[in-house]
Amino acid sequence: MLQIQNVTKHFGSVCAVNRIYLEIREGQIYGLLGTNGAGKTTLLRTLSGILQPDSGEIYVDGDSLQDGKRKIFYLPDNPYYFPNATMEQMARFYEGQYPEMDRESVRFMAEALELDTKRPLRTFSKGMKRQAFLILALCAGTKYLLCDEVLDGLDPIVAEVMKNLFRQEMKERKFTAVVASHRLNELEDICGNIAILHSGGLVTAGDMRGRSEAVRKYQCVFSESTDVERLIETLKQEADLIRAHVDGCFVTLILRDKEGTVKGALWEKDAVVVKEAPMSLEEIFIAEMEGKDYDIRKVLQQLV
Amino acid sequence: MTSVKCFSSWFKEAGRGHMTAFLGWGAMVLYGILMLTRLSFDTEYTFFGIGNTEGIWLCAGLGLFFAFLEFFYLFQQKKQDFYYSLPVSRNIIFWSRYVHGVFHFFVPLILVMMACGLYQAGIDTRFAPFSGSYTGKSILIFAGVFFLFYHMGILCVTVCGHLISGLLVCVGIISYFRILIGMAFVLFASNFFETYYRIPLLEKLQILLSPMMLAKSMGGGGLYRKADILDFVPRGEWIAGLLIWIVLLLFLFTLSHQKRKTESTGQVFVLLPAERVCEIGFAFLAGVWTAGFILDLSGLGKSSRLAGGLLGAAISVVAAAFVHFLLEGIVKNPGAKLLRRKYQLIISCAAAAVVGISFSAGASSYDTYFPEEVAAVGISIDGIGMNYDAYMQAAGDREEYETEEQLEKYVLTEEGRSAALGWLRDIGSAEDVYTRATVCYHMENGTRRYRTYPLTREEVEAFASVYETEEYKRIAYPVVELEDVEENRFTWDDGVMETGLKLTEEDKRALIEAYKADVFDLTMAELAEAPPSGIVRIKSAGNGEVTEMPVYPFFERTCELLNETGTDTGRTLADYPIESVEVRESFLGVPTGESGRVSMSFYEQPEEVDEWKRKLISYELDLQPLLYPLDHSKEIKAVIEDVETNSLIYVDCVQRQ
Numbered sequence: 028m029l030q031i032q033n034v035t036k037h038f039g040s041v042c043a044v045n046r047i048y049l050e051i052r053e054g055q056i057y058g059l060l061g062t063n064g065a066g067k068t069t070l071l072r073t074l075s076g077i078l079q080p081d082s083g084e085i086y087v088d089g090d091s092l093q094d095g096k097r098k099i100f101y102l103p104d105n106p107y108y109f110p111n112a113t114m115e116q117m118a119r120f121y122e123g124q125y126p127e128m129d130r131e132s133v134r135f136m137a138e139a140l141e142l143d144t145k146r147p148l149r150t151f152s153k154g155m156k157r158q159a160f161l162i163l164a165l166c167a168g169t170k171y172l173l174c175d176e177v178l179d180g181l182d183p184i185v186a187e188v189m190k191n192l193f194r195q196e197m198k199e200r201k202f203t204a205v206v207a208s209h210r211l212n213e214l215e216d217i218c219g220n221i222a223i224l225h226s227g228g229l230v231t232a233g234d235m236r237g238r239s240e241a242v243r244k245y246q247c248v249f250s251e252s253t254d255v256e257r258l259i260e261t262l263k264q265e266a267d268l269i270r271a272h273v274d275g276c277f278v279t280l281i282l283r284d285k286e287g288t289v290k291g292a293l294w295e296k297d298a299v300v301v302k303e304a305p306m307s308l309e310e311i312f313i314a315e316m317e318g319k320d321y322d323i324r325k326v327l328q329q330l331v
Numbered sequence: 332m333t334s335v336k337c338f339s340s341w342f343k344e345a346g347r348g349h350m351t352a353f354l355g356w357g358a359m360v361l362y363g364i365l366m367l368t369r370l371s372f373d374t375e376y377t378f379f380g381i382g383n384t385e386g387i388w389l390c391a392g393l394g395l396f397f398a399f400l401e402f403f404y405l406f407q408q409k410k411q412d413f414y415y416s417l418p419v420s421r422n423i424i425f426w427s428r429y430v431h432g433v434f435h436f437f438v439p440l441i442l443v444m445m446a447c448g449l450y451q452a453g454i455d456t457r458f459a460p461f462s463g464s465y466t467g468k469s470i471l472i473f474a475g476v477f478f479l480f481y482h483m484g485i486l487c488v489t490v491c492g493h494l495i496s497g498l499l500v501c502v503g504i505i506s507y508f509r510i511l512i513g514m515a516f517v518l519f520a521s522n523f524f525e526t527y528y529r530i531p532l533l534e535k536l537q538i539l540l541s542p543m544m545l546a547k548s549m550g551g552g553g554l555y556r557k558a559d560i561l562d563f564v565p566r567g568e569w570i571a572g573l574l575i576w577i578v579l580l581l582f583l584f585t586l587s588h589q590k591r592k593t594e595s596t597g598q599v600f601v602l603l604p605a606e607r608v609c610e611i612g613f614a615f616l617a618g619v620w621t622a623g624f625i626l627d628l629s630g631l632g633k634s635s636r637l638a639g640g641l642l643g644a645a646i647s648v649v650a651a652a653f654v655h656f657l658l659e660g661i662v663k664n665p666g667a668k669l670l671r672r673k674y675q676l677i678i679s680c681a682a683a684a685v686v687g688i689s690f691s692a693g694a695s696s697y698d699t700y701f702p703e704e705v706a707a708v709g710i711s712i713d714g715i716g717m718n719y720d721a722y723m724q725a726a727g728d729r730e731e732y733e734t735e736e737q738l739e740k741y742v743l744t745e746e747g748r749s750a751a752l753g754w755l756r757d758i759g760s761a762e763d764v765y766t767r768a769t770v771c772y773h774m775e776n777g778t779r780r781y782r783t784y785p786l787t788r789e790e791v792e793a794f795a796s797v798y799e800t801e802e803y804k805r806i807a808y809p810v811v812e813l814e815d816v817e818e819n820r821f822t823w824d825d826g827v828m829e830t831g832l833k834l835t836e837e838d839k840r841a842l843i844e845a846y847k848a849d850v851f852d853l854t855m856a857e858l859a860e861a862p863p864s865g866i867v868r869i870k871s872a873g874n875g876e877v878t879e880m881p882v883y884p885f886f887e888r889t890c891e892l893l894n895e896t897g898t899d900t901g902r903t904l905a906d907y908p909i910e911s912v913e914v915r916e917s918f919l920g921v922p923t924g925e926s927g928r929v930s931m932s933f934y935e936q937p938e939e940v941d942e943w944k945r946k947l948i949s950y951e952l953d954l955q956p957l958l959y960p961l962d963h964s965k966e967i968k969a970v971i972e973d974v975e976t977n978s979l980i981y982v983d984c985v986q987r988q
Binding site (some may be wrong): 038079099120124125 | 409
């Protein structure tokens with residue numbers, strides 16, 4: 028488990044990471060979401076030991092970061108490689124640093140993705156470089172993989188390929204990936220847990236989907252004779268309504284309804300159509316943050 | 332992985348790209364080939380180690396280059412992120428690169444030096460006995476110079492976040508004390524101190540604090556005689572200075588590497604203390620240097636010490652403040668106040684002002700200094716004991732070679748010292764300056780203090796009390812110290828022709844004895860009566876050194892003896908069959924817009940030649956330019972017919988005044 032305790036990092040007068048507490052458990056892909064300048068990269072660079080925190084502690088499986096560093100692989104958005112180095116040469120270099128490095132797997136995965144391991148990396152396209160380094164990172168055999176904006180700017184096919192690489196690796200061994208991104212849709216289909224950072228601070232973190240089990244989203248159509256405004260007022264009193272969007276006869280409701288009883292009540296209130304719809308991560312965040320005195324919408328507007 | 336294995340793996344990693352290895356081996360092998368080639372032609376003036384300044388600069392250059400090359404990753408954010416994210420300590424990355432740089436300097440250095448040493452020992456029998464010690468000393472000295480510059484370069488890289496600032500700081504460290512002491516302080520001293528000649532303490536500090544000068548001194552820079560170079564051992568103070576530099580820089584760059592923050596890469600400085608020290612240092616230097624420069628231009632320091640001191644302090648403060656704000660503008664973050672470091676500004680300005688005032692305040696005691704007790708006095712008077720050319724260089728061009736030579740030569744320790752101190756007590760307030768005397772007081776504790784005093788004609792005449800001491804004459808006329816001259820070769824040069832003297836061993840001894848007697852009877856006033864008749868040159872049969880023996884017409888015993896042995900000491904230029912006289916005149920004072928011109932006159936008529944004959948003296952015999960001044964306003968050549976060889980002899984001449 029990666030434990031981040033009260034970590035603060037300043038760059039001159041700018042507070043890049045502000046008193047962050049976070050626990051990242053093993054065996055999951057953990058998303059770090061935030062706008063540019065939110066502190067994602069700083070947090071990842073601090074976690075990987077590149078930056079020294081001004082205050083706070085980081086523990087890797089209970090050990091200090093210094094002792095646990097060999098369990099961490101940091102993959103930046105624009106990774107460094109030696110001039111003229113090929114994927115094979117980089118794999119050989121990493122083998123010297125990470126004893127668990129599996130060069131055979133590198134060859135196998137590269138072949139599967141049609142990447143030439145003997146070609147200089149400088150001749151690769153951006154997407155190919157990303158794939159190549161993700162392969163190297165996954166094959167390094169470390170317990171923790173810290174990825175910074177690795178999916179950013181990739182076309183949907185390459186992005187999907189990379190996500191599949193993560194999924195495949197998750198199936199094969201128990202490892203933890205922390206993936207930072209400024210786009211929510213990049214993370215929502217691979218990350219179980221997500222932390223949102225904003226202006227260096229942690230807005231919220233955890234398993235959003237798990238927490239949203241009690242929250243449901245209903246899309247309803249009412250007859251024209253129904254007084255929708257009044258109906259919503261009633262629902263606010265009778266049920267735990269979080270959000271309501273009205274467009275003529277069409278109404279979208281998000282509310283806390285663990286037992287699913289509200290659906291029946293809606294039928295009783297002259298609904299013509301009632302359909303429970305899956306919630307997007309954005310909606311879950313909004314539901315989660317509702318009432319926490321934090322304008323999550325503003326943050327999310329920048330992330331989607 | 333054990334730390335030894337890890338270190339070894341990173342040592343190999345440091346060699347990726349092979350730039351350091353290529354440069355180190357390439358430069359050293361090239362140097363070796365060049366030296367071996369030169370040694371195959373000349374072993375007398377070719378030195379592959381000590382005495383070879385190019386070798387010293389090569390080591391210094393490699394030291395700096397390796398430092399920037401090995402630790403260049405500290406300027407590269409991306410590369411640092413890559414290295415520091417790996418499960419390896421920063422110290423291992425850093426020190427493996429350090430050792431890598433040292434390795435690729437040392438191994439080729441040792442091999443090349445040994446190859447050169449063995450080769451020269453094989454072909455040069457004079458070098459062979461010294462081959463081991465010379466090669467060993469050279470390796471140690473070259474290595475010391477390398478470490479000095481290597482550590483300096485590493486310090487610059489570790490305290491700076493940008494290549495340009497790193498290079499600038501490096502140039503700053505190399506030239507700082509050379510500028511501060513050798514230029515700024517010297518400007519102040521020469522402007523405020525009327526009797527300033529040189530201050531050994533400042534010179535010593537300049538060598539010890541200026542890495543280039545220290546390196547050059549350690550490498551025997553300035554030496555050219557093979558015997559001196561083979562025996563050369565750097566002074567203890569230089570060795571101590573070099574070691575202190577190396578250790579201090581090592582300590583500082585280790586500390587700065589520990590304190591260095593990754594995120595500061597790209598900034599001018601990565602460490603605040605380094606930024607502050609550099610700012611204070613540069614602002615102070617700029618203040619002092621500017622003030623010294625303006626004082627030198629205005630000449631105010633010489634005319635009014637108080638006004639000069641105040642002006643110097645004011646200029647120092649203004650210039651220091653200006654540079655402080657300039658540097659702050661470069662290093663501060665946008666939005667930060669320019670006046671954020673008030674105390675730093677005050678320190679820079681105050682230090683610069685103190686320097687400006689202290690030279691002015693100390694000028695009086697400096698100029699009136701007179702030691703009561705000295706071990707010896709070294710003395711040099713422009714125009715005494717030097718020929719016309721040397722006099723012109725010393726007095727006109729203010730060249731110091733001749734003065735320095737005389738100060739080393741005319742060191743009086745016995746009755747000459749007492750006489751000199753007595754004479755020096757009464758001089759120094761000259762208004763009508765005739766010439767200058769430069770004095771070196773050798774103190775009892777081994778230190779030296781130099782002063783230069785203006786002299787009037789009367790004061791020069793009063794110098795007779797020193798000149799006429801036996802101690803002074805023994806130095807001024809080294810022939811009196813010659814012994815065992817029987818095998819030596821004697822020649823007579825009357826300014827026109829040089830002829831061999833056919834003297835028996837007895838005659839030679841007698842001639843020296845006669846000369847001694849004449850010299851000891853000589854008074855300084857006599858030197859103003861006539862120029863020398865000629866010069867006897869004595870070439871040693873032992874080492875080939877030539878000792879000159881100027882013979883004046885009033886050296887009766889010497890002249891008599893020479894005449895007896897067939898040399899006509901009375902023969903002057905006028906006694907030669909002069910065919911013509913060529914006179915070249917330069918007119919420099921021409922109207923604005925016109926260049927100076929030269930005119931040549933040829934005098935061939937017998938009556939014209941006769942007239943010139945009486946006025947001319949051979950240029951070579953102008954040995955007392957101060958006591959017996961001659962007219963050098965024209966360049967004159969006398970064309971003499973040599974009847975024996977049926978050829979013409981051109982003799983450079985000057986006119987009697």
